[in-house]
Amino acid sequence: METDKATNFIEEIIDADLKAGKYKSIITRFPPEPNGYLHMGHAASICLNFGVAQKYGGTTNLRFDDTNPVTEDTEYVDSIMADVKWLGFNWANVFYASDYFEQLYVFAVQLIQQGDAYVCDLTADEIAAQKGTPTEAGTHSPYRDRSVAENLALFEAMRDGKYKEGEKTLRAKIDMSSSNMLMRDPLLYRIKFAHHHRTGDKWCIYPMYDFAHGQSDSIEKITHSICTLEFIPHREVYDWLIEKLGIYPSKQYEFARVNVNYTVMSKRKLLQLVNENHVTGWDDPRMPTISGMRRRGITANAIRTFCEKAGIAKREKVNEFSLLEFCVREELNKIALRRMVVFQPLKVVITNLDKEIELNIENNPEDENGGTRQLMFTNEIYIEQEDFVEVAQKKIFKMEVGQAIRLKGAFIVQCNEVIRNADHSIAEIHCTYYANSQSGQDTSGVKVQGTLHWVSSKYAIPVEIREYDRLFKVENPADEEGDFKDYINENSLNIVNTALAEPSLKEATLTHHFQFLRKGYFYLDKESNPSTIIFNKTVGLKDNWSKK
């Protein structure tokens, strides 16, 4: 059954289970709560859950863990489904924990009948007080020994809306002196008169996570229920409930959440960034959300590669953002169409050119079948301001008076003269071109000191460029003193609106990824329109030079 060697401890477990004949095939599930957008941490969980099922010939369910109606919404359901699909995974079924509310109620009644659950009248504060502490045993609720009949009647009355929120709960009768706080008679049901995004106002009692998750797993016959480390203490409750109920014994396994430095990876914190307008939305390109990364131009492939390289383990970890950048560049280098865009234009006049010359330039040197595009070389062009230097430096790759340089895909030009404005600032540069130096058919023999990107002033189109920096100034905002928002990098967005692009970029769509030569990888923003063409910088080119 197994294809390759297990590459992590989860796969080792599955390997062993399959070999032992414990299961014929496996079923996993990805169980998001629809109360926020998916982020890189979820991507790791998605890749793991769908990945192992694929590898071992099993299936994966998408299950919305929608047991808390006050925070959940269909907006999130829609975005989650879109994100999972975009990442490239297909679920066998879409389920909702709310699909099982009736069954869960029956399970609860069974527990009551077995004497394993009771209705408790204690308030939240009272329950907290009698719960004890990690080093001190708790005390029994005075309602712990109600009769089965009384519990049954009370629980039914809870369902019927006879009590107010907080007035009564259903609790499992386990062990108030357990060293595991979660085993001290955990709540199973609470009363909430809230409108549920799917069941509407049908219910006023809702199961807690502990009484929904494992039961849902069991109903779906999930073989390997993979969750994050913080659920380790829940496993004891998970197993206890399944055993008492006598239902399909799904098993829970835990792995470490994936984090990335210089950002935060919690829905609660990301929600704050959105609500307090530190970013423009869940899909702001600076956000580590799947939708944010997608909008920025990061590909699903790159995210999957990143998750694979980040690996699966049982210890808390923080991955370096540079690993993600590497995965993005590796992918984009292969597929991005090369284009030229000048961010800060400097006019260059080719004084000996009296015609327009049509050029064909390759779309991607890494892709033989990438084809070419047409560009016009004209006697007035723009280069990058910083690509002209007045003071000669050692090892320069720039334009300089008296020196020759190549214009990418076009000709070698000799820089002759700087024309100045009244205030002595540079107005334009005058050059002459070598007619026999055309790219690909150069017979000039002229040595150049580098190659520059350029655009024709006649044909160039204005574009807006949005460049992004890390969202936080510190590696791990959650670990710092005080509020994580104190460490927000207020310069994380830089908008360039002086940029001029080669005309082919008018046709850019969201199916294209671009490399603007010598600038980085860029992707059309969803706010782009024919009158304002906007590109997001996905990631810069690797730069070994500016550091030296």
Added chain:
RNA sequence: UGACCGAUGGUGUAACGGUAGCACAGAAGUUUUUGGUGCUUUUAGUUGAGGUUCGAAUCCUUGUCGGUCAACCA
């Protein structure tokens, strides 16, 4: 100072009693009509102390450090 989980280069991850390897990051070189890409080389690691063993990252004991748990959240 309870229970549970964990500890391998800067970061992440392998090794399943038998040569500590890989990737990212860093450094050096090379190629290059992108200071990109490619290619070559290279720096750097087993949490401390004891034990078991011919042999320990791995097994045992113990210390240290980190994380989690006392939401009617998931």
